[in-house]
Amino acid sequence: MELSGAEIVVQALKDEGVETIFGYPGGSVLHIYDALFQQDDIHHVLVRHEQGATHAADGYARSTGKPGVVLVTSGPGATNAITGIATAHLDSIPMVVLTGQVPSALIGTDAFQEVDTTGISRPCSKHTFLVKRVEDLAETMRKAFYIATTGRPGPVVVDIPKDITDPSVKIPYEYPRNLKMRSYSPVKKGHLGQIKKAVDLIYNAKRPIIYSGGGVVIDNSSGSLIDLARELGIPVTSTLMGLGAYPASDSQFLGMLGMHGNYEANMAMHEADVLIAIGARFDDRVTGHIAHFCPQAKIIHIDIDPSSISKNVRVDIPIVGSVKDVLNDMLRIIREGDRKIDNDGLTSWWERIEAWRGLGCLRYEQSDEVIKPQFAIETLHKVTGGDLYLTSDVGQHQMFAAQFYKFDKPRRWINSGGLGTMGFGLPAAMGVQMAHPDKQVACVTGEASILMCIQELATCKQHGLPIKIMLMNNGYMGMVRQWQEMFYEGRYSHSYVDALPDFVELTKSFGHVGMRVTKPSDLEAAMQEAFDRKDELVFLDILIDPTENVYPMIEAGKGHHVMAMSPASKQGDQR
Amino acid sequence: MKRHIISLLMENEAGALSNVSALFSARGFNIESLCVAPTDDPSLSRMTLVTTCSESVFEQITKQLNKLIDVVKLMDLSEGVHIEREMMLIKVRAEKEMREEIKRLAEIFRGKIIDVSDNSYVIEMTGDSDKLDAFVHVIPEDHVIEVVRTGVSGIARGVKSLTL
Numbered sequence: 027m028e029l030s031g032a033e034i035v036v037q038a039l040k041d042e043g044v045e046t047i048f049g050y051p052g053g054s055v056l057h058i059y060d061a062l063f064q065q066d067d068i069h070h071v072l073v074r075h076e077q078g079a080t081h082a083a084d085g086y087a088r089s090t091g092k093p094g095v096v097l098v099t100s101g102p103g104a105t106n107a108i109t110g111i112a113t114a115h116l117d118s119i120p121m122v123v124l125t126g127q128v129p130s131a132l133i134g135t136d137a138f139q140e141v142d143t144t145g146i147s148r149p150c151s152k153h154t155f156l157v158k159r160v161e162d163l164a165e166t167m168r169k170a171f172y173i174a175t176t177g178r179p180g181p182v183v184v185d186i187p188k189d190i191t192d193p194s195v196k197i198p199y200e201y202p203r204n205l206k207m208r209s210y211s212p213v214k215k216g217h218l219g220q221i222k223k224a225v226d227l228i229y230n231a232k233r234p235i236i237y238s239g240g241g242v243v244i245d246n247s248s249g250s251l252i253d254l255a256r257e258l259g260i261p262v263t264s265t266l267m268g269l270g271a272y273p274a275s276d277s278q279f280l281g282m283l284g285m286h287g288n289y290e291a292n293m294a295m296h297e298a299d300v301l302i303a304i305g306a307r308f309d310d311r312v313t314g315h316i317a318h319f320c321p322q323a324k325i326i327h328i329d330i331d332p333s334s335i336s337k338n339v340r341v342d343i344p345i346v347g348s349v350k351d352v353l354n355d356m357l358r359i360i361r362e363g364d365r366k367i368d369n370d371g372l373t374s375w376w377e378r379i380e381a382w383r384g385l386g387c388l389r390y391e392q393s394d395e396v397i398k399p400q401f402a403i404e405t406l407h408k409v410t411g412g413d414l415y416l417t418s419d420v421g422q423h424q425m426f427a428a429q430f431y432k433f434d435k436p437r438r439w440i441n442s443g444g445l446g447t448m449g450f451g452l453p454a455a456m457g458v459q460m461a462h463p464d465k466q467v468a469c470v471t472g473e474a475s476i477l478m479c480i481q482e483l484a485t486c487k488q489h490g491l492p493i494k495i496m497l498m499n500n501g502y503m504g505m506v507r508q509w510q511e512m513f514y515e516g517r518y519s520h521s522y523v524d525a526l527p528d529f530v531e532l533t534k535s536f537g538h539v540g541m542r543v544t545k546p547s548d549l550e551a552a553m554q555e556a557f558d559r560k561d562e563l564v565f566l567d568i569l570i571d572p573t574e575n576v577y578p579m580i581e582a583g584k585g586h587h588v589m590a591m592s593p594a595s596k597q598g599d600q601r
Numbered sequence: 602m603k604r605h606i607i608s609l610l611m612e613n614e615a616g617a618l619s620n621v622s623a624l625f626s627a628r629g630f631n632i633e634s635l636c637v638a639p640t641d642d643p644s645l646s647r648m649t650l651v652t653t654c655s656e657s658v659f660e661q662i663t664k665q666l667n668k669l670i671d672v673v674k675l676m677d678l679s680e681g682v683h684i685e686r687e688m689m690l691i692k693v694r695a696e697k698e699m700r701e702e703i704k705r706l707a708e709i710f711r712g713k714i715i716d717v718s719d720n721s722y723v724i725e726m727t728g729d730s731d732k733l734d735a736f737v738h739v740i741p742e743d744h745v746i747e748v749v750r751t752g753v754s755g756i757a758r759g760v761k762s763l764t765l
Contacts, residue, residue, distance in 0.1 A: 156616065
């Protein structure tokens with residue numbers, strides 16, 4: 027088969043099994059767009075801004091486990107994509123980003139729409155390629171997908187100068203399926219000796235806890251995690267990125283840990299004697315002040331990326347390997363042996379945990395007058411029966427969703443955890459809905475976040491994406507306002523979003539359904555109507571209490587055990 | 602804090618060198634010198650990198666370098682017995698009585714004078730970094746016109762080697 031560079035790009039995508047790509051055309055990628063036009067296998071979603079393309083591909087990847095694919099042009103196309111690339115990079119999401127580049131002969135001349143794309147994307151991607159010869163194109167595409175999806179996944183950028191895709195130059199094409207790279211060979215199996223040591227340590231534990239992270243979701247290891255936790259009968263807490271890997275409705279689950287984590291989860295971390303970290307990276311929002319982190323615990327750390335181990339916190343038993351392989355080896359060793367965990371120790375450990383749990387750290391004061399954001403998320407859970415793909419933007423609403431929407435399955439909670447990218451939610455929901463056309467998909471957002479990628483409402487119209495947008499509208503950048511209230515004596519510097527649009531009318535102008543809810547008593551019916559409108563995008567402008575804060579909260583510079591509690595939890599009020 | 606010499610093999614590809622140097626700036630690692638050239642296998646480059654840091658930072662540096670897709674293999678030369686060498690070209694003012702004096706100093710340090718003008722020498726000298734430092738210090742400061750150093754390159758002693 028003889029193909030041009032542009033045809034090679036498209037054919038390679040087909041050979042990778044890609045069905046959907048997200049992009050925006052421009053001068054440097056016109057040859058590729060022409061090749062796309064002449065085929066029907068790959069569905070192209072035209073976004074309204076390249077940031078939207080990257081977040082949509084990211085949401086597609088997070089909800090399926092398959093790599094997301096982006097196609098954008100050179101210069102501003104590439105720079106607009108950078109935020110989405112960095113977002114995927116920090117959360118280890120497999121993505122292949124194809125960027126056009128000016129013709130090879132013009133590189134370095136400050137040509138029209140020229141930017142050093144590989145240079146700009148280098149620090150925020152897993153790897154970058156600049157294709158220099160059309161003969162290298164097929165192999166580079168294969169390498170990009172291989173690198174993006176193996177080991178610790180991440181975004182890979184392939185920068186393709188326009189002359190490389192010249193339709194008049196055809197070369198023989200064969201897709202290199204059995205690629206081997208001498209410089210890249212990620213490990214899978216963990217070291218058995220280390221795993222046995224870890225099992226020993228767990229059996230000697232009196233107060234063990236599992237700290238599970240996004241790696242469990244990424245490696246599709248939810249089942250193994252559940253098996254291990256049930257086998258041992260020990261408590262599980264999860265990072266923001268790991269939510270859903272262990273069912274939130276299970277009694278062994280203590281909720282999320284970290285800055286806005288549950289009291290029982292953070293206290294258990296502080297008091298634990300053995301910590302089993304699985305696919306988690308000891309992020310600063312999880313650990314609190316590092317000097318006070320898990321002061322009594324021996325730490326086991328399972329991670330595919332050796333550089334994650336002992337980066338922030340010294341660990342006692344590092345195990346490098348894929349989460350799934352290591353957990354399965356661990357389970358096998360446990361099941362083959364006849365050792366029993368210290369039951370008396372475990373019983374009194376659970377008694378302490380239940381006492382912390384009894385405090386009800388997520389209690390809030392319900393109101394008949396104004397919609398509480400916590401109540402809104404609880405209502406969303408009720409209306410959707412817990413069966414929802416929920417994307418989020420960044421801020422208070424993100425934390426409320428993480429705390430109050432009890433995720434029982436992995437890949438259902440889609441948010442920008444590492445980079446904290448406002449504007450992520452709506453385009454990510456587009457990617458999720460493209461991948462799951464028959465499922466309920468919602469985006470919980472704030473009035474500040476949604477305006478960062480609001481233009482994608484047009485994409486939703488063009489591609490018929492019936493996403494439900496739950497806008498927690500409090501008129502403020504809520505998390506910024508909360509910090510200014512707590513740490514800046516109420517000087518609300520530029521956190522009040524004056525001059526907001528009428529979101530209902532705005533949504534209608536894009537051709538969608540917009541509704542406003544102001545009273546708690548109307549909320550459930552409004553949400554129900556939104557989800558009943560199966561084929562329409564519905565934008566719910568929910569006016570919430572502007573003064574509500576996210577609790578619990580680890581106090582600045584403190585350990586897990588020093589948490590500020592909500593007024594309702596402090597008084598022990600029942601809702 | 603300890604001085605480490607990292608020797609690494611990487612793909613001889615566009616961008617590989619910037620991947621390494623960008624890593625050091627992005628993660629705030631210190632880099633004292635960096636010396637790179639293709640090897641006898643033209644598809645590979647060899648880099649020698651000198652850094653001074655704590656043990657925990659050094660662990661991160663090696664892990665992060667290994668994580669780079671272009672890096673094939675690396676080793677910490679300073680962990681075992683090794684030889685390190687650096688080359689220096691130094692241009693010094695050489696006039697009147699100093700002409701003889703500088704020539705004598707260069708001989709003591711086994712340097713070679715490779716360029717001579719009416720009032721200057723260029724001296725070529727090879728050795729470990731301390732020796733080159735020492736030579737620069739014995740030349741009176743106002744006589745030093747220009748110093749060019751390659752940065753350290755090194756190799757392990759004995760049969761130990763960094764090859765594919």
